[in-house]
Amino acid sequence: MIELRDVSAVYPNGTLALGEVNCKIEKGEFVFLVGPTGHGKSSLLKLIHRELIPSKGEVRVAGQDTKTLSPRQVAFLRRRVGMIFQDFRLLATRTLWENVAFALRVTGVSRRRIHRVVPDLLRRVHLSDKADAFPDQVSAGEQQRAAIARALVNSPAILLADEPTGNLDTDTGWGIMKLLADINLSGTTVICATHNRGIVQALRRRVITLSHGKIALDVPVGAIRPTASIRI
Amino acid sequence: MGLQSLDFIIEEVITNLRRDRLISFATLGVVAVAICVLGGIILFLLNLRLLTEQVAKELKITVYLKRDVSRDRAKSLETEVAAWPRVSSARLITKEEGWEEFKKTHPVGERLEGFPIPWTDAVEVRTQTSADVPAIGEKLAALEEAKDLVPTPEEIGARTGVPQRIIRVRHWMNYGVLLLAGLMALAGFLIIHNTTRLSLFARRREISIMQQVGATPGFVAAPFLLEGAVHGFSGALLACCVLVPVHMYLRALAANSGWALLKLLPDDQLLPIAVALIASGTLLGVAGAWLSLRRFLSRDPEPEVR
Ligand SMILES: Nc1ncnc2c1ncn2[C@@H]1O[C@H](COP(=O)(O)OP(=O)(O)OP(=O)(O)O)[C@@H](O)[C@H]1O
Numbered sequence: 001m002i003e004l005r006d007v008s009a010v011y012p013n014g015t016l017a018l019g020e021v022n023c024k025i026e027k028g029e030f031v032f033l034v035g036p037t038g039h040g041k042s043s044l045l046k047l048i049h050r051e052l053i054p055s056k057g058e059v060r061v062a063g064q065d066t067k068t069l070s071p072r073q074v075a076f077l078r079r080r081v082g083m084i085f086q087d088f089r090l091l092a093t094r095t096l097w098e099n100v101a102f103a104l105r106v107t108g109v110s111r112r113r114i115h116r117v118v119p120d121l122l123r124r125v126h127l128s129d130k131a132d133a134f135p136d137q138v139s140a141g142e143q144q145r146a147a148i149a150r151a152l153v154n155s156p157a158i159l160l161a162d163e164p165t166g167n168l169d170t171d172t173g174w175g176i177m178k179l180l181a182d183i184n185l186s187g188t189t190v191i192c193a194t195h196n197r198g199i200v201q202a203l204r205r206r207v208i209t210l211s212h213g214k215i216a217l218d219v220p221v222g223a224i225r226p227t228a229s230i231r232i
Numbered sequence: 233m234g235l236q237s238l239d240f241i242i243e244e245v246i247t248n249l250r251r252d253r254l255i256s257f258a259t260l261g262v263v264a265v266a267i268c269v270l271g272g273i274i275l276f277l278l279n280l281r282l283l284t285e286q287v288a289k290e291l292k293i294t295v296y297l298k299r300d301v302s303r304d305r306a307k308s309l310e311t312e313v314a315a316w317p318r319v320s321s322a323r324l325i326t327k328e329e330g331w332e333e334f335k336k337t338h339p340v341g342e343r344l345e346g347f348p349i350p351w352t353d354a355v356e357v358r359t360q361t362s363a364d365v366p367a368i369g370e371k372l373a374a375l376e377e378a379k380d381l382v383p384t385p386e387e388i389g390a391r392t393g394v395p396q397r398i399i400r401v402r403h404w405m406n407y408g409v410l411l412l413a414g415l416m417a418l419a420g421f422l423i424i425h426n427t428t429r430l431s432l433f434a435r436r437r438e439i440s441i442m443q444q445v446g447a448t449p450g451f452v453a454a455p456f457l458l459e460g461a462v463h464g465f466s467g468a469l470l471a472c473c474v475l476v477p478v479h480m481y482l483r484a485l486a487a488n489s490g491w492a493l494l495k496l497l498p499d500d501q502l503l504p505i506a507v508a509l510i511a512s513g514t515l516l517g518v519a520g521a522w523l524s525l526r527r528f529l530s531r532d533p534e535p536e537v538r
């Protein structure tokens with residue numbers, strides 16, 4: 001499903017974010033991406049979402065080399081690859097409802113379908129009562145949930161979540177994680193960058209650890225035991 | 233793109249036109265002025281052509297034939313010359329007709345009654361446009377049968393009372409004025425180009441999010457192209473709302489001036505011109521917007537906007 005071969009990523013200002021990364025993620029997998037801040041988690045997700053093009057090596061998503069995609073093909077790739085951004089990227093001039101609907105509108109979905117899909121998604125992230133609020137009128141956690149709803153709007157085959165629990169209290173964080181786990185159960189490949197050790201240890205999924213832009217550890221499913229104190 | 237895409241695009245355009253009202257009006261104004269000057273120039277040129285064509289109708293070149301040219305040869309010459317390119321008509325004027333004509337205006341002829349007619353056959357030639365007069369004149373003068381008396385265009389002009397200057401002015405005017413018209417079109421193009429650029433910059437975050445959630449480049453571009461078209465169209469429409477009434481008024485003035493030669497284009501010919509101006513304004517708008525978009529959308533991968 002996703003394959004990185006000897007991938008290096010350099011930002012336009014010359015910062016080397018990733019160096020010679022190799023990894024393969026199969027369809028339906030749930031992968032945690034962990035590592036210290038600034039060590040390349042977001043960059044790796046951006047490579048898959050094609051916000052970054054590798055300076056060396058090759059990123060293949062669903063069999064396609066992301067480097068060779070035309071702008072139009074990139075658009076279609078992104079409909080199948082939902083991204084929950086670390087900084088949300090909500091539009092301040094639109095309500096949460098409109099922000100979620102926006103992702104459907106710009107892909108040419110009919111109003112009728114939008115009116116069916118959006119309320120349902122908002123309910124799933126517990127935002128039904130905030131639907132008409134603007135991003136700056138709600139808490140950071142609520143903004144984050146709106147961003148999650150937007151990423152799910154096209155029922156993507158791959159879901160990239162960059163710190164989806166970063167601004168949430170433990171309970172809500174767990175709620176979101178359960179949501180991601182559910183989505184994963186329905187066949188969606190989920191890659192989740194997080195600093196939340198508790199969740200990583202409890203969920204017992206594959207864990208890729210990034211250190212200085214390289215994969216330091218790649219621990220397969222079930223290898224980490226849940227600690228006694230944390231249970232789902 | 234389906235109907236729902238159109239729905240989104242139109243809504244985007246309306247929101248954006250509303251939000252940037254001042255810029256919209258400024259753009260529209262500049263386009264209107266540019267199209268107004270452009271249209272004014274085109275109307276001026278068309279009217280000038282009309283005028284010179286009317287003048288050309290008054291222009292004729294008369295070639296007197298040598299005395300020994302037979303009547304048959306003169307007749308065949310008439311058909312021959314009439315078939316020349318750029319010649320609209322050629323008419324044989326026999327020496328008898330010519331003499332009668334001369335006598336009407338010059339009573340001195342009466343005293344020559346009884347003598348052999350002191351006149352020769354002639355061919356009266358009219359060209360398709362006034363611009364053809366010199367070339368055709370030279371060609372006629374080169375005829376074996378012609379007396380070397382073919383008058384120059386200036387002489388013809390002087391004789392028919394036509395200001396030759398109009399004809400000559402038109403030649404350089406065609407170039408100078410067309411250049412000005414081109415500059416005006418360029419001005420319209422550039423202002424829309426720049427407005428789109430500003431608009432793209434103001435909305436770069438929104439566009440970046442559109443792209444990140446999977447909007448195709450065409451979908452991102454469509455509202456801006458439509459906006460350019462709206463600016464170009466309404467600017468041109470405004471210009472036509474000024475040009476057409478002004479022209480109609482001037483035509484009426486000219487018609488009442490009493491100078492028969494001064495006829496402006498009839499009102500019903502203004503419609504196709506207005507339609508052409510509005511179409512070019514719209515096209516200009518789309519082209520200007522497209523140039524900005526092409527540059528904006530060709531960045532790959534698109535830069536992050538926070
Ligand atoms: N847009 C950018 N331009 C230049 N350098 C960048 C950019 N984004 C990230 N970097 C740099 O790339 C490296 C990897 O950053 P990245 O965002 O991938 O880290 P991260 O693991 O996601 O960190 P965090 O846990 O804080 O989100 C860092 O050194 C960072 O400074």
Ligand SMILES: [Mg+2]
Nearest residue numbers: 041042086162
């Ligand atoms: Mg990050």
